[in-house]
Amino acid sequence: MMTIEEMYEFDLNGYIVYPNILAQEEVEKINTIIDNAGVGAKRKFSFFHIDPYFMELMAHPRILGVLKVMLGDWLRFDHAFGMEMGKTSPIPEDLHAGPLKEQRAFFYQWSNGHMRNGLIKVIYALNDVNPGDGGFICVPGSHKGNVNYMPRPDYHLVVNPTLKAGDVLIFTEALVHGSRPWKAEQRRRVLIYSYAPGCLAWMDDEWCEPYRMLAANDIQKSLLRSPHVNEYIENPDLSIGRWPRNQTRPAVQFPRDEYMRATEAKHTLKNIKHSVRQVVNGVRNLGQLLRG
Numbered sequence: 001m002m003t004i005e006e007m008y009e010f011d012l013n014g015y016i017v018y019p020n021i022l023a024q025e026e027v028e029k030i031n032t033i034i035d036n037a038g039v040g041a042k043r044k045f046s047f048f049h050i051d052p053y054f055m056e057l058m059a060h061p062r063i064l065g066v067l068k069v070m071l072g073d074w075l076r077f078d079h080a081f082g083m084e085m086g087k088t089s090p091i092p093e094d095l096h097a098g099p100l101k102e103q104r105a106f107f108y109q110w111s112n113g114h115m116r117n118g119l120i121k122v123i124y125a126l127n128d129v130n131p132g133d134g135g136f137i138c139v140p141g142s143h144k145g146n147v148n149y150m151p152r153p154d155y156h157l158v159v160n161p162t163l164k165a166g167d168v169l170i171f172t173e174a175l176v177h178g179s180r181p182w183k184a185e186q187r188r189r190v191l192i193y194s195y196a197p198g199c200l201a202w203m204d205d206e207w208c209e210p211y212r213m214l215a216a217n218d219i220q221k222s223l224l225r226s227p228h229v230n231e232y233i234e235n236p237d238l239s240i241g242r243w244p245r246n247q248t249r250p251a252v253q254f255p256r257d258e259y260m261r262a263t264e265a266k267h268t269l270k271n272i273k274h275s276v277r278q279v280v281n282g283v284r285n286l287g288q289l290l291r292g
């Protein structure tokens with residue numbers, strides 16, 4: 001659900017911040033998972049394979065309520081990635097997207113009293129963003145622009161929204177947006193989940209394929225379905241992923257592909273190395289104890 005004030009704000013700006021969606025303990029938990037998995041050191045990183053928590057986040061009930069208003073009940077998950085930046089990271093300053101780019105796939109429209117978007121991105125902030133820190137930037141209102149002009153990142157109308165760790169910033173890809181180099185001492189880390197109307201895809205469907213086997217419930221499975229039009233009846237009473245009465249969901253076997261096998265092998269190797277290190281340390285400590 002979105003309140004009328006939230007819809008007004010999103011319609012005006014093309015983005016909206018929902019504060020405190022994640023509690024501080026959840027933020028700490030996510031940061032610890034990412035630190036322990038050692039994936040966050042890259043500027044852009046994948047995270048679904050490291051912990052089931054990230055699938056739960058894909059189907060965050062409060063955020064899904066908002067997405068249903070923005071994309072319709074038949075919405076689907078499209079792709080996700082994490083981003084990490086430090087003060088010295090070589091981040092090129094950029095602005096991209098907008099309603100006139102990419103074959104106009106990033107549309108923002110209203111019809112029949114409903115809002116519709118071609119692609120929505122949900123940014124989970126995992127640290128505070130104070131004024132001037134950098135990170136996400138955008139041109140508010142540009143999702144409704146009609147003039148084919150891409151401003152430079154230092155353009156006077158560009159904003160760099162401030163956030164608290166645990167806040168969620170949702171924007172339409174029709175918004176002209178991008179990144180600014182990170183200036184704060186503390187590193188920047190975000191998780192970005194993208195969603196599309198059920199019949200559309202931005203990313204090649206193969207992207208979701210390895211993750212389908214990780215879905216733990218019907219809502220997660222349904223969000224990971226491939227893009228298609230179906231005889232799904234838009235009905236606000238149906239929760240996402242529920243199929244209309246008299247229609248049963250086909251049983252789909254999600255194949256384990258090379259990616260998942262490679263990921264699992266990498267993790268098994270890491271665990272073995274960890275166990276070996278523990279044994280070596282144990283033997284070393286025992287030796288010291290016996291000698292001392």
Ligand SMILES: O=C(O)CCC(=O)C(=O)O
Nearest residue numbers: 121135136177178179192
């Ligand atoms: O958060 C950022 O730094 C930019 C994200 C972005 O440009 C995107 O998701 O398309």
